[in-house]
Amino acid sequence: MRWLGYAIGGAFVALGLTGLVQDIDPVGWALWAGGVLVAHDAVLVPVVLLAGVVVRRAxxxxxxxxxxxxxxxxxxxxxxxxxxxxxxxxxxxxxxxxxxxxxxxxxxxxxxxxxxxxxxxxxxxxxxxxxxxxxxxx
The missing domain is CATH 1.10.287 (Helix Hairpins)
Incomplete structure (x- = not known):
């Protein structure tokens, strides 16, 4: 079952990458994805970790x-x-x-x-x- 999941997931990744290259501006998408990654690592993760410290005894x-x-x-x-x-x-x-x-x-x-x-x-x-x-x- 695991290999079947890998195959289906890989097919979806390939489909997404194909659509990305054909339909979307790759440079614009890369800028958007980079912004999301920075927002995740610089904002979301620190907020969640801080909240975890604050409510650890709750x-x-x-x-x-x-x-x-x-x-x-x-x-x-x-x-x-x-x-x-x-x-x-x-x-x-x-x-x-x-x-x-x-x-x-x-x-x-x-x-x-x-x-x-x-x-x-x-x-x-x-x-x-x-x-x-x-x-x-x-």
Whole structure:
């Protein structure tokens, strides 16, 4: 199965490279790809590492909530920034996407906070229950 995956992946890479050479300005694409790589290495990675240091003692659900919030923000950034909106067509990106993103982020924060509180309380009950059961015979 691994070799089949390699073959399919290689075919997609070859298809992408063929399309790149035929349809896109290779110099423009190289500049764009270089910009993405610099942005990734100079901005995104340090921010993620710093966030990891800050929340390293937080619970798993808090960290998971931050990952989900980051991915949702990244995925919706083009709509929040209104990329593609045109004045002559008001039906393109008609909603307040910034406000909607904030609502979704608040909901993610609430869900992860509630779950973290619930799991900590459950662990506390389990720890107290162990001590009580251990004192009783048989």
């Amino acid at each position: 619970g798993g659900s808090v960290r998971a909530g931050l990952v989900v919030a980051g991915l949702v923000t990244l995925a919706t950034l083009p709509t929040v920034l209104a990329l593609g909106r045109r004045a002559d067509n008001p039906s393109i990106l008609p909603l307040d996407y910034g406000r909607n993103l904030l609502i979704v982020l608040v909901l993610i924060a609430l869900a992860s906070g509630i779950y973290e509180t619930w799991t900590r309380a459950a662990r506390g009950r389990a720890a107290r229950g162990k001590g009580k059961r251990g004192d009783r015979p048989g």
